[in-house]
Amino acid sequence: MPESAKIFISSAAEDHLTQLREGIHTELKTMEHNPQMYEKDFGPWPPQELVENCLEHVLRCDIFLLFVSQKAGNYDSRYNATITHCEFQKAHQNNKYIIVFVEDYIYNLFWNDLRFTIAEMVESYKKEHNMEPDTYRDIAEAAWNKHPETSKSIDSYVWGFLYDIYKKGYYLEQISLGVDTVKIIKKYFSDLFRQGSKYLAFQKDIDEQIAEGPIYRKHAEFTSKMISYLQDGEIQKPKMFLEYLQRFLKKGTVYYKPGTVFEKILGEYESCSGSTLYKKNGTQLQLVAASGMASEDNEFYSIDDSSSFVVKAFKTSKPELFYSEEKRQFYLSLKSGNYVICFHYPVDSLWNEENVQRFKVDIMRDIMETEPALYRDFAIQLLGGIK
Secondary structure (H helix, E strand, C coil), X not given: CCCCCEXXXXXXXXXXXXXXXXXXXXHHHHCCCEEECECCCECCCCHHHHHHHHHHHHHHCCEEEEEECCCCCCEECCCCEEHHHHHHHHHHHCCCEEEEEEEHHHHHHHHHHHXXXXXXXXXXXXXXXXXXXXXXXHHHHHHHHCCCCCCCCCCCHHHHHHHHHHHCCCCEEEECCCCCHHHHHHHHHHHHHHHHHHHHCCHHHHHHHHHHHHHHHHHHHHHXXXXXXXXXXXXXXXXXXXXXXXXXXXXXXXXXXXXXXXXXXXXXXXXCCEEEEEEEXXXXXXXXEEEECCCCCCCEEECCCCCCHHHHHHXXXXXXXXXXXXXXXXXXXXXXXXXXXXXXXEECCCCCHHHHHHCHHHHHHHHHCXXXXXXXXXXXXXXXXCC
């Protein structure tokens, strides 16, 4: 079922904006949108609750319409900003679609003159204090006081507010209250629909990429950190290399016939408890490092030791899974170049030697193909390319 767009209408309380706000609210309703305007669709509230409740409604909106004229609105010392400014900042922080309309004579004063004056004063402030000002309020007041057209009918805060909007990269749409402003807004919504229609065909792909975004960012941080352990084609800190990798190898569930009507859980394995890294040196595989709960007792294996799963993994050159019923652990061993790395996964009591052998393919699939495989596979490839 279609859902109406929630459109927040924001401005300072000014008498000459009342008719404009009402007209826009009515027109948006006619267009089957869901306008949100203070004291019409929500509020009023006690002064101590006003800002927080307005910001909550901004958070729920899809589009934020802001109208700026000569008044700044109520100032809240807790935020060091006006309520209207707080509403804009909330919309900006939460990536709302923001459209800013500025009354024409206010726009002309700011765009053709005051924005340059304020910019110069901001630069002077930065040189003097080695930092950006927390607010443009005092600078805007000073700029307006020395302006030849200064007037008490226009709040100086307005110029600092507009400068903040401008610096954040938003387009300022000049409007005249004597023309059909609603018609201009309709054009904006038509253009917004035009832009949105381009992406509707790719909505599924876009949603998937958005969902996967955090995973890719995490993986980018991981790869950068892992590479930092290498120098001149060698691992300089092998133990730290293993310990960092181990953090990303989380627990999982093993399924039988996943994705079918016969799917069932076979058992679980815990997060990687330790790992060992061996390197071929002549006729031996020598221990390079161990992490976590993994023992360093086996310092080397003969390349002819057929009882060692480390040696077996090296000779077969493919992932090998082994199980110790005594220690209740899976051992996943993988060869890469001259190295063999072995990961230790504690398991629950449902597993025994018979089940492991019977469902070995399922275990390997669910360990090898889950999200942690992104990190493990990168480490394996990295090892294959070093000395």
